[in-house]
Amino acid sequence: MENKMPLLFSPKAWICAIFDHRFTVSQKITDHIKEYKCTRCGEEMTDTAQGFLAKLTPKFRETNAYIAKIHQRRCAKKLFSSKRFSKAS
Ligand SMILES: [Zn+2]
Secondary structure, three states, rough: OOOOOOOOOOOOHHHEEEHHEEEEEEEEEOOOOOEEEEOOOEEEEEEOOOOOOEEEEEHHHHHHHHHHHHHHHHHHHHHHHHHHHHHHH
């Protein structure tokens, strides 16, 4: 009887395990928070608000989408208020 070992890791993931991941920025959330994707195995990581790198879980993805939304709104507001301020003075 053939006893096949379950394939736990893909060969690409093995390369990453030995040589480390090759991350590229997949999405910029803010100036300080970015999402990264490994070009070899597709593993995704993200910067967290605490300043460390974490695996990009659905929860982090959700949080990042929320942060991006707030960030965009804040930038728009800043632009708007500075315009108003210069007019008022
Ligand atoms: Zn990888």
